[in-house]
Amino acid sequence: MRISLETRLLGANELIAHNNRTTFSNQGILVINLMSSPGSGKTTILEKTISRLADQIRMAVVEGDLYTDQDAQRIEQQGVKVVQINTEGTCHLDAGMVSHACQQLLTQKPELLFIENVGNLVCPAEFDLGEDLRAVVISVPEGNDKITKYPLVFQRAEVVLVNKIDLLPFTDFDVDKVKRDIGLINPKAKIFLVSARNGDGLDEWISWLLEQIEVKKGTNLNLE
């Protein structure tokens, strides 16, 4: 006997992600899913971004990590409400984890919510969390082959941040090649060259974020 199922394997996640997206949109919150390999500087970028926006924008952060809350502690020191998700070995965040974490955060009425995903370029690409924008960080010391090696995460990103550009003089990292590779996979992606450590390029990133927050608020007003 043959039974036709046509059951989507990630269907449950997609349903929760859709609910998250509706909740975020109803409240006019811009949600950014920040992804990268371990050590490329997601948390430092967040720290610097938060410190620059703190007096203009209400922010909240969901921190995904395997076991520790080190990153959450760093973010908390910036005076922003943060919820830690420990995935206990799971290599990505899923929509259910985010939904649960956000119950505590949404009471703060944030305008901008960052979700820092688990450091990994493969699995997080598969799981929609209900975000508006996907931002992927690659850093100069990782080498510039990451885009061709992990195309899916870059193909689905709206933004690519190339971090640690202060280290460019010490490596053979080829910025033009990275731009070309991104252009072939995802020509619409916005690319920012930054150094979170010394602040280079952060102004452009911050102005772009502010624009996106306004766009999101505008969309929300139109819906009403």
Added chain:
Amino acid sequence: MHELALMQSVLQTVEMDAAQRHINRISKVKLVIGQLTMALPDSLVFAFEALKPGTIFAEANLVIEERQALCQCQSCQQEYKLDDFFQFICPTCGSSDIQVQGGKELYIDYYEGESL
């Protein structure tokens, strides 16, 4: 990526459906996996073989149909397949307004089994 977890969810889904139909031996499970999902067929087969002993899947075969990613240019309507290096630029007119029409599938197509 996480083929073992995916396969556990495949077996669980089929098992639940089979229980409702009083099917207690599965002979075949068919999956459809798109090229863009990054789920590796070899790892899925490995996970299936590792999980099936002692279950209703003990004698079952896993069949995986891989779907290539298909793109259509929204400017000139040209359709093309993505090769190993993904390019989202139309090979005919160079437009970057590309819609991906396939390759994201990740589902259980059907299973076969019987009541003993």
